[in-house]
Amino acid sequence: MTDFERKIRADFPLIESSRCVYLDNGATTQKPECVLTEINRYYETMNANPMRGLYELSVEATEAYENARTVTANFINAEDPREIIFTRNATESLNLVAYSYGAHALKPGDEVIVSVAEHHSNFLPWVEASKRTGAKVVFFDCAPDGSFDLDELKKLVNTHTKVLAVNAVSNVTGQKNDIAAMADIIHEAGGVIVVDGSQSVPHESTDVQVLKADFLAFSGHKMYAPMGIGVLYGRKELLDAMPPFLYGGEMIETVSKERVTYAEVPHKFEAGTVNAGGALGLKAAVEYITKVGFDKITAKERELVKTAVEGMKEIPHVNIIGGENPDDHHGIVSFIIDGVHPHDVSEIFASENIALRAGHHCAEPLHRHLKVMSTTRMSVGMYNTCGEIEQFLDVLKSIRARMGYKDDRQYFLQ
Amino acid sequence: MTGNTFYNEIINEHNLKPYHKRAVEGANFTLEGVNPSCGDDIVLELKVEDGIIVDGGFTGDGCAISQASADIMLDLIIGKSQEEAIRLSDIFLRMIKGSITDEEKEELEEAGILESVSHMPARVKCAVLGWRTMRELFGRTD
Ligand SMILES: Cc1ncc(COP(=O)(O)O)c(C=O)c1O
Numbered sequence: 420m421t422d423f424e425r426k427i428r429a430d431f432p433l434i435e436s437s438r439c440v441y442l443d444n445g446a447t448t449q450k451p452e453c454v455l456t457e458i459n460r461y462y463e464t465m466n467a468n469p470m471r472g473l474y475e476l477s478v479e480a481t482e483a484y485e486n487a488r489t490v491t492a493n494f495i496n497a498e499d500p501r502e503i504i505f506t507r508n509a510t511e512s513l514n515l516v517a518y519s520y521g522a523h524a525l526k527p528g529d530e531v532i533v534s535v536a537e538h539h540s541n542f543l544p545w546v547e548a549s550k551r552t553g554a555k556v557v558f559f560d561c562a563p564d565g566s567f568d569l570d571e572l573k574k575l576v577n578t579h580t581k582v583l584a585v586n587a588v589s590n591v592t593g594q595k596n597d598i599a600a601m602a603d604i605i606h607e608a609g610g611v612i613v614v615d616g617s618q619s620v621p622h623e624s625t626d627v628q629v630l631k632a633d634f635l636a637f638s639g640h641k642m643y644a645p646m647g648i649g650v651l652y653g654r655k656e657l658l659d660a661m662p663p664f665l666y667g668g669e670m671i672e673t674v675s676k677e678r679v680t681y682a683e684v685p686h687k688f689e690a691g692t693v694n695a696g697g698a699l700g701l702k703a704a705v706e707y708i709t710k711v712g713f714d715k716i717t718a719k720e721r722e723l724v725k726t727a728v729e730g731m732k733e734i735p736h737v738n739i740i741g742g743e744n745p746d747d748h749h750g751i752v753s754f755i756i757d758g759v760h761p762h763d764v765s766e767i768f769a770s771e772n773i774a775l776r777a778g779h780h781c782a783e784p785l786h787r788h789l790k791v792m793s794t795t796r797m798s799v800g801m802y803n804t805c806g807e808i809e810q811f812l813d814v815l816k817s818i819r820a821r822m823g824y825k826d827d828r829q830y831f832l833q
Numbered sequence: 834m835t836g837n838t839f840y841n842e843i844i845n846e847h848n849l850k851p852y853h854k855r856a857v858e859g860a861n862f863t864l865e866g867v868n869p870s871c872g873d874d875i876v877l878e879l880k881v882e883d884g885i886i887v888d889g890g891f892t893g894d895g896c897a898i899s900q901a902s903a904d905i906m907l908d909l910i911i912g913k914s915q916e917e918a919i920r921l922s923d924i925f926l927r928m929i930k931g932s933i934t935d936e937e938k939e940e941l942e943e944a945g946i947l948e949s950v951s952h953m954p955a956r957v958k959c960a961v962l963g964w965r966t967m968r969e970l971f972g973r974t975d
Contacts, residue, residue, distance in 0.1 A: 758849075760896035762871045763840065766956065779872070792872050792894065822897065823845025 423719065424804045427711065431802050440773040440807045445590050445618060445751050445780075445798030447640045450704075454644060457703035461696045469695050470669055470686070484695045487702035488685070494705045495635065496626040497652055504651040504658070504685045505698055509617045510540040512636035512651035513584075515688060516613050517544030519661040520634070524581055524611075527553030532575055532605075534559045534567065534585040535788045536592065539781040541584050541615040541636070554581065560788060565592030565741040569600055576608040583612045587619035587630070591782050591794065592741030593724070593751030595619070602631035611657065617641055621800075622720055622750045624713040627652055639697065643800075644704035648697030651688070658684040665690035716801045723799045723808055724748050730812040735826060736819055740794050753780070753794040756815075759822050761795040767821060768795075771814045839949045840897060847901035853911075854904065857890040865893075866966030868958045873899040877966045884914050896959050898950065903963030905944045915971055922964045929957055 420428075428434050430451040434441065441449065461483065467476035469484045485500070492500040506512045525531070531545045535558050549556050559575055561567050572583075583605040588595050602612045611633035616625060620635075621642035627635055632652070639648040653661075663670055663681055670690040672680035681687045708716065728745040731737050736757040741747055756764055765777035776796045779786045786793060797811060819826055860878035867874050873895030880888040889907045906925075910918040924937045925944055931951040938945045950960040968975070 760871070760894075762896040762956070762959070763898070766953075767840065778870070821840055823840075823842065823849050 420804055420806065423715065424802070427802045428804075430707075434802050438772050440771075440810055442797040442799065442803065442807070442811060443774045443776050444621075444800035444803075445641070445796060446776055447646065448621065448643050448800050449802065450645065450700075451643055451707050453707050454700045454703045458645060458696045458700045461699045466696075468692055470693075480695055484693060484698050487695075487698035490702045490705050491650060492652075494625075494709070495620070495652060496628055498628070499655055501684050502652055502655050502658065504653065504688045505693060506649040506651055507647055507694070508640070508649035509615060509636045509638040510649075512649050513541050513613070513615065514544045515651055515664045516634050516636070516653070517548040517584075519664045519688070520582070520611070520613075520657065521545075521548030521552055521554075523661045525549070525552035525554040528579055529554040529581045530557050530577070530579040531555070531582040531584065532557050532559050532572070532580060532610075534561070534583075534596075536561055536565060536567075536589045536594070536782065536785045537584060537586060538590055538615060538617065539783070540617075541586065541613070542784065545582070545584055558784070559583070559585070561594075561785075563789065564743070564747070565589060565594040565785075565789075566747075567594075567596060567601075569597070569604065572601060572604050576604060576610070578608070580605065580608045580610045582610055584615070585612065586615040586617070587625075587635075588616075588622070588749045588751070589741075589782075589785070590618045590751065591753050591780050591785055591796065593618075593748035593753075593798075594741055595747075595749045598630045598632060602633075606631070618751065619749070621708075623717050633657060639701040639704065642701075642704055643707060644701040645697050648694050648701045650701075653684075655684065658688070663687050663690065667691050669693075711801065719801060720750050720799050720803075721746070723803050723805065724750065724752060726805050726808045727752050727797065727799075727811065730808070731815065734812070734816050737815060740789065740791065750800075751796060751798045753796040755791055755794055756818055758824060759818055761793045763822065764795045764818060767818055768811075768814055771810075773811055773814060839946075841946065843905075843943060843946055844897060844901045847904040848897040851891075851900055851904040853890045853907035854892065854900075855890045856892055857888050860888070860890075862970045864966050864970045866962050866969070868895070868899065868962050870955075871896050871899065871959050873959055873962055875899065875903055875962060875966065877903070877963060877970065879967070879970060881915060884916075886910050886913060886915065886918060891963065895962070896956075898947075898956050898959040899962045902944070902947055902960045903966075905947070906963045906967065909942055909944055910967070919968060919971060919973060922968055925964050926961060929960055 431449045433449045465479045467480045469481040489500045613634040614632045616635045616637040620637040635652040640646040667690040725745040740753040761777040765775045857878040862879040865876045875893035
C-alpha cells in the first residue's frame with residue numbers, strides 16, 4: 420500500500436474495519452470519520468429547528484445550515500449561495516427542476532432533449548413533465564462507445580427546444596461529456612441545460628460557471644457525505660422565475676386565507692423542516708475532499724481505472740462497455756462476460772468479498788441502445804487501492820472456469 | 834481465494850447445456866415468466882395429456898440460477914401428474930424459504946441442490962422463476 424492509500428483508508432472507519440473490497444462507489448460511498456463526527460456534533464451541540472426559533476440554539480442551527488450552503492456554493496463555484504437548494508438527493512433535485520422549470524417554461528409543442536445515457540432520475544421526471552405540459556421528449560443517442568457527437572446535438576435542436584437533460588459522467592460507461600460545448604449549443608437555441616452531476620462532482624473539481632450549467636444536480640451520499648442530503652444548483656434568475664415544488668412550512672413570506680407570498684430562493688424550494696445534520700455532514704465532506712485535493716483524488720482514481728481497464732483487456736471473453744481508452748472511464752468500468760449473466764458475475768465477486776453492482780443501473784434506455792440486457796459495474800473511490808484492483812482482476816479471470824466453461828486459456832484460483 | 838459459491842458442476846451443466854431449453858411441439862400450456870430484478874425472462878411450455886405432463890421445455894434468457902432451476906424442474910416434473918408437480922413445487926418453494934425435512938428434500942432430487950439459495954435473498958426470485966411460472970400455468974397464483 421502507498422502512503423496515500425494508507426492515510427486515506429485510515430480516515431474511513433468502515434473501510435478500515437471491513438474485509439469487503441468496496442468497488443460500488445457509483446452507488447454510494449463510505450463516510451470518513453470527520454463527516455460522522457460533524458453530524459454528531461450538530462445533534463449534540465446545536466440541534467434546533469433551523470429558521471424557526473428565535474432562541475440561541477435555533478439561531479446557531481440556522482447559521483450552521485446556511486454556512487453549509489455557502490461552503491457548497493464555493494465548492495462548485497456558484498456565484499451566490501442562494502443558488503444552492505438542499506434536497507434529499509439527486510433524484511429529488513432533478514424532479515424539482517423538471518416539475519418547477521417544466522411548469523414555468525414548457526408548453527405544448529416544446530421539446531426536451533434527453534440523452535439516451537441518462538439515469539432514470541434525469542429521464543422519467545422529463546417524461547412526466549412533458550405529459551403534464553404537452554411537450555415532447557426527444558432522445559439524443561450516443562455512439563456504441565457511449566460518446567456523444569455534438570453535430571448530432573446541433574441537428575436535434577430547433578426553435579421548440581427548451582431543455583437538454585444530460586449527465587456530466589455516465590453511471591454506466593463512465594464517459595465524460597463536454598458539458599460546456601453542449602451548453603453553448605442549447606443556449607444558442609434559447610434552451611437551458613440540466614446537468615446530472617451525480618457521478619462527476621465526487622470525482623473531479625466542478626465549476627458551474629466553466630460548465631455553463633443552468634442547473635446541476637448531485638447527491639451527498641456519493642461524495643462521502645451522509646444519505647438524505649442532495650443539492651440542486653440553479654442559476655438565480657431561473658430559480659426566481661420558477662414556482663415552488665413542495666408547499667408547506669418555511670417556504671412562505673406571508674399567508675392569509677386569501678393570499679400567499681412565497682419566500683425568496685432558496686427557501687422557496689425548501690419546504691418543511693430541513694436536513695441540517697445532513698447539510699453539515701455534506702459541508703464536512705466538501706472540506707475533507709478539499710483537504711485531500713481533487714488533483715490527488717482524480718489522479719489516484721485514474722490510476723485505479725487504468726490498472727483495471729488494462730488488466731481487463733487482457734482477459735478473454737471480458738467486454739468493456741464504453742470506450743477502449745482507460746481515460747474514457749471516469750471512475751466507472753462496466754463490463755459483460757461472454758456466456759455469464761451479470762448477476763452470476765456479481766454473485767461470484769460477492770463470495771470473494773468484492774462488492775460490485777449488476778443490472779441495468781437504472782439506465783434502461785442506454786442498455787437497450789447498446790443492446791446489452793444488463794452489465795456488471797465496478798466503480799472506484801479515493802480509498803481504493805491498486806491491490807484491490809488486482810484482487811478484482813484475479814477473480815474476474817476465474818469466472819468463466821467457475822461457471823463450467825472449458826476455455827483455451829484456463830485460469831484457476833489458488 | 835476462499836469464495837464458496839454454489840455454482841457447482843450440476844448447476845453449471847444445467848445452465849450451459851440445458852436439456853429442456855427448446856420449444857415444445859403441441860404444447861397446450863404456455864406462459865412467460867419475468868424476473869425484473871435480474872432481467873430473467875423465460876417462456877415455459879408444457880404439453881399435458883389426461884392430467885399428465887408428457888413433455889415440457891423453456892426458452893428465453895436469464896442468469897445461471899434461473900436457467901438451471903427451470904431445467905432441473907422440468908427433469909423432475911415431466912412424466913408426473915399436474916397435482917404432483919404442484920405438490921413438488923410446494924416443497925421447493927418451502928425449501929427456498931428454509932423449512933423442509935430431509936425426506937422432502939429427497940423427493941426434489943437434483944432440485945435439492947438449490948437449497949443454499951435460501952441464504953441468498955437477492956437470488957430467490959431467480960431460483961423460483963420456473964416453478965412459479967409452472968404453478969401459474971396451472972392456475973395457482975399464490
Ligand atoms: C448518474 C446518476 N444520476 C442519478 C442518480 C440517483 O442518485 P440518488 O439515488 O442519490 O438520487 C444516480 C445514482 O444512483 C446516478 O448514478
